[in-house]
Amino acid sequence: MTAETLRQTRDAELERRKGIKNRIACCTVAGCESAGSGEVRAALEREAAAQGRAGEVEVRGTGCMGWCSRGPLVRCSSNDTIYAEVTPADAPALVSGDAGRFEGRALTTEHPFYAGQRRLILRNSGHADPERIADYIAQGGYQGLLKAVTAMTPPDIVAEVKRSRLRGRGGAGYPTGLKWELVARHPSTVSYVVCNADEGDPGAFMNRSVLEGDPHRVLEGMAIAGRAAGAEQGYIYARGESPLAIERIRTAIEQARREGLLGSRIFDSNFQFQIDLRIGAGAYVCGEETALIKSIEGKRGQPAPRPPYPPESGLWGHPTLINNVETFANIPAIIENGGDWFASIGTASSPGTKVFAVAGRVQRTGLVEVPIGTTLRTILSDICGGVPEGYEFKAAQTGGPAGGCIPAPFLDLPMDYDSLTRIGTMMGSGGLIVMDTSTCMVDVARFFMEFCMDESCGKCIPCRAGTVQMHSILERITRGEGSEADFWMLEELSALLREASLCGLGMAAPNPVLSTMRHFRGEYEAHVREHHCPAGHCPIHASEEVHS
Amino acid sequence: MSVRTLEVDGKMITALEGQTIFSAAWDSGIHIPRLCHLGGLSDVGACRLCLVEIEGQKRLQPSCMTKVAEDMVVRTNTPALRAHRRLIVELLLAERNHVCSVCVLNGACELQDLAAQLGVDHVRLRPQYPKLEVDLSHDRFGLDHNRCILCTRCVRVCDEVEGAHTWDVAGRGKNSRVITDLGEPWGESASCTSCGKCVQVCPTGALFSKGKTVADMRKDRGFLRYIVTAREKKLWIA
Ligand SMILES: Cc1cc2nc3c(=O)[nH]c(=O)nc-3n(C[C@H](O)[C@H](O)[C@H](O)COP(=O)(O)O)c2cc1C
Ligand code: SF4
Ligand code: SF4
Ligand code: FES
Numbered sequence: 001m002t003a004e005t006l007r008q009t010r011d012a013e014l015e016r017r018k019g020i021k022n023r024i025a026c027c028t029v030a031g032c033e034s035a036g037s038g039e040v041r042a043a044l045e046r047e048a049a050a051q052g053r054a055g056e057v058e059v060r061g062t063g064c065m066g067w068c069s070r071g072p073l074v075r076c077s078s079n080d081t082i083y084a085e086v087t088p089a090d091a092p093a094l095v096s097g098d099a100g101r102f103e104g105r106a107l108t109t110e111h112p113f114y115a116g117q118r119r120l121i122l123r124n125s126g127h128a129d130p131e132r133i134a135d136y137i138a139q140g141g142y143q144g145l146l147k148a149v150t151a152m153t154p155p156d157i158v159a160e161v162k163r164s165r166l167r168g169r170g171g172a173g174y175p176t177g178l179k180w181e182l183v184a185r186h187p188s189t190v191s192y193v194v195c196n197a198d199e200g201d202p203g204a205f206m207n208r209s210v211l212e213g214d215p216h217r218v219l220e221g222m223a224i225a226g227r228a229a230g231a232e233q234g235y236i237y238a239r240g241e242s243p244l245a246i247e248r249i250r251t252a253i254e255q256a257r258r259e260g261l262l263g264s265r266i267f268d269s270n271f272q273f274q275i276d277l278r279i280g281a282g283a284y285v286c287g288e289e290t291a292l293i294k295s296i297e298g299k300r301g302q303p304a305p306r307p308p309y310p311p312e313s314g315l316w317g318h319p320t321l322i323n324n325v326e327t328f329a330n331i332p333a334i335i336e337n338g339g340d341w342f343a344s345i346g347t348a349s350s351p352g353t354k355v356f357a358v359a360g361r362v363q364r365t366g367l368v369e370v371p372i373g374t375t376l377r378t379i380l381s382d383i384c385g386g387v388p389e390g391y392e393f394k395a396a397q398t399g400g401p402a403g404g405c406i407p408a409p410f411l412d413l414p415m416d417y418d419s420l421t422r423i424g425t426m427m428g429s430g431g432l433i434v435m436d437t438s439t440c441m442v443d444v445a446r447f448f449m450e451f452c453m454d455e456s457c458g459k460c461i462p463c464r465a466g467t468v469q470m471h472s473i474l475e476r477i478t479r480g481e482g483s484e485a486d487f488w489m490l491e492e493l494s495a496l497l498r499e500a501s502l503c504g505l506g507m508a509a510p511n512p513v514l515s516t517m518r519h520f521r522g523e524y525e526a527h528v529r530e531h532h533c534p535a536g537h538c539p540i541h542a543s544e545e546v547h548s
Numbered sequence: 549m550s551v552r553t554l555e556v557d558g559k560m561i562t563a564l565e566g567q568t569i570f571s572a573a574w575d576s577g578i579h580i581p582r583l584c585h586l587g588g589l590s591d592v593g594a595c596r597l598c599l600v601e602i603e604g605q606k607r608l609q610p611s612c613m614t615k616v617a618e619d620m621v622v623r624t625n626t627p628a629l630r631a632h633r634r635l636i637v638e639l640l641l642a643e644r645n646h647v648c649s650v651c652v653l654n655g656a657c658e659l660q661d662l663a664a665q666l667g668v669d670h671v672r673l674r675p676q677y678p679k680l681e682v683d684l685s686h687d688r689f690g691l692d693h694n695r696c697i698l699c700t701r702c703v704r705v706c707d708e709v710e711g712a713h714t715w716d717v718a719g720r721g722k723n724s725r726v727i728t729d730l731g732e733p734w735g736e737s738a739s740c741t742s743c744g745k746c747v748q749v750c751p752t753g754a755l756f757s758k759g760k761t762v763a764d765m766r767k768d769r770g771f772l773r774y775i776v777t778a779r780e781k782k783l784w785i786a
Pocket of ligand 1: 168171284286288322324327429503504
């Protein structure tokens with residue numbers, strides 16, 4: 001593909017759309033799919049043909065439109081409205097444009113759920129079909145790559161990413177530009193670009209939705225990284241448990257290759273870049289970068305001590321640039337619009353937007369994208385409609401098993417990397433679980449410790465054996481059989497795991513315990529001293545006055 | 549090869565460029581505790597006993613895998629490090645059954661020595677003691693999983709020195725087990741050459757020679773030094 005043919009493809013697609021009065025886009029991402037969006041789409045297609053409107057009504061699949069709990073979601077371009085809980089029986093009305101039957105199910109862009117969001121990563125959701133490269137190009141896709149290849153040198157690209165102050169979305173928030181610079185400056189002639197799509201936090205589906213809903217955005221980001229880092233080969237490491245994401249990536253890679261957007265002589269230059277897919281078996285620890293590298297190399301997916309860090313020695317010992325799916329998805333717009341544009345969104349130290357997967361006790365659950373620094377209150381109350389009648393907010397968990405909780409007094413905390421770290425939790429990859437007062441915080445800590453215990457790779461002793469011990473203590477406390485000594489044992493073990501574990505899994509495993517002990521110490525004490533669960537959740541049987 | 553000068557526990561020592569902190573300290577008479585490291589084998593940094601503080605670095609680093617640098621200031625024996633090491637040994641002692649009084653290696657076990665050296669005289673953690681298998685299918689050696697600390701020395705010596713790669717680790721987390729070949733009984737392993745190197749490098753009584761009674765077994769590490777030195781000097785190449 002050349003600059004000229006990219007423009008032609010775009011113009012041709014826009015021209016083709018002129019004849020279409022209504023583009024009906026059905027969410028085809030896993031959540032809505034399981035709610036029946038496949039049948040809805042088939043019914044819409046049948047109906048368009050039956051009403052003789054096949055020429056003016058086009059039925060397409062599209063990416064995640066966010067409000068997953070009310071899926072299947074369908075968007076009509078004619079009136080820019082998203083319809084919720086659509087069934088095949090709604091098809092005739094959607095095709096004919098009769099909005100009457102959608103009382104309470106029609107959501108416009110003014111609806112608080114959408115009005116409060118700022119969609120950069122999810123921009124194409126509802127607008128483009130993830131299975132058609134022409135749709136992505138029509139939305140302005142591959143313009144960033146065009147610019148990077150034809151108008152910028154690799155150091156220019158690195159400088160632009162540095163100027164954006166983008167931070168890695170995989171959890172730790174490492175400055176992306178610095179990472180790119182390390183790989184770009186490395187004297188090695190061989191280097192690799194790796195996209196970490198192993199997303200394994202319980203309940204998280206941000207990355208999966210991006211790959212299912214807009215895979216070309218990630219490919220474009222990776223190709224730009226390849227150009228900046230002097231790499232000719234990229235890998236996407238995805239989990240086998242997301243078959244739809246895998247299928248969409250495969251299709252997208254195939255299309256990009258056919259169009260010459262991957263492969264050799266991209267945009268008639270000397271730049272060449274290939275992307276291959278590697279599929280993991282779904283071990284949480286394989287999301288850790290050194291374990292991921294081992295897994296791609298075909299070895300046992302276990303972490304290795306860092307340093308050396310992957311930018312210095314990664315895949316097969318070569319410098320390797322590893323970024324998260326969402327990090328790469330930010331790149332095309334940064335290159336196209338400039339780093340300063342990006343840096344103006346969000347906060348000064350954490351620019352840009354972040355996609356959160358909101359779950360738990362709120363009215364509206366699903367994917368929410370907001371500028372970083374938006375307060376938790378805005379996300380939960382304004383966008384997600386607050387906790388339902390009859391329930392009371394207790395805390396929100398961020399960062400999954402490596403994170404911690406945010407209790408009610410911190411509802412006005414801006415959600416950015418540094419503020420979250422300051423109160424003992426972390427941004428993580430974007431999981432946001434809302435809990436009400438019926439949730440026992442000791443049990444939450446026990447749940448996440450069980451997760452870490454099961455997912456520990458077993459290589460180093462602090463994590464392998466320490467998570468087992470911490471879990472057994474927490475379990476004892478939830479049974480009302482804990483003792484005072486358990487408190488300092490938990491603290492001692494926490495210190496060991498944090499300071500002595502080999503990788504981030506073990507280092508972060510104590511975080512949910514420390515965070516709940518910090519904000520809800522009283523609940524622990526009630527379990528231990530009064531054999532009582534204040535939330536009424538833990539099955540503690542009274543009468544056992546053994547610890548007198 | 550150039551020489552580096554660094555400070556370890558307040559003492560100025562010299563080391564060769566490329567040497568690890570662990571081995572440089574050892575050469576100067578400072579013995580940092582270790583279990584997974586064994587001279588002559590590659591390092592994995594798994595047991596975390598050899599962690600040290602390096603001035604100017606936020607995180608503790610495994611001295612067995614960290615190379616010396618000029619003017620580095622290292623502390624190997626602070627109260628915090630000692631507390632971590634004691635807790636690691638307690639974790640091991642609680643993880644599987646390590647009752648010394650009925651072990652062939654009683655009196656010559658690295659784990660036992662370490663516990664004594666670190667002053668671990670009791671274990672404050674709940675013993676897990678899963679009932680694990682003892683594989684006696686090999687005609688000369690035995691494997692008692694109950695005493696295995698998963699240091700992977702056997703895996704490495706078999707792969708790197710003997711070249712057989714009979715051993716590996718299967719499972720993850722607390723379910724990790726060393727296995728022979730694809731999990732067949734050791735006696736049926738097609739790749740095992742019965743050389744016994746794994747038995748000699750194993751720090752505990754997990755791998756033992758048959759026919760030994762309690763506290764009867766001693767391990768010979770001399771062979772490893774001999775082989776590795778001979779290889780380096782290419783003694784076997786005519
Ligand atoms: C146990 C563990 C699991 C991880 N899982 C993921 C993951 O699923 N996806 C991801 O992008 N990063 C994950 N990370 C972080 C990666 O190691 C790495 O920092 C990240 O991919 C870098 O990308 P970024 O700079 O774009 O954030 C994990 C880290 C640890 C310690
Ligand atoms: S911290 Fe846990 S997951 Fe990481 S290397 Fe150690 S045992 Fe494996
Ligand atoms: S059998 Fe011995 S050498 Fe092998 S991993 Fe277990 S303790 Fe280490
Ligand atoms: S001896 Fe260094 S980590 Fe085990």
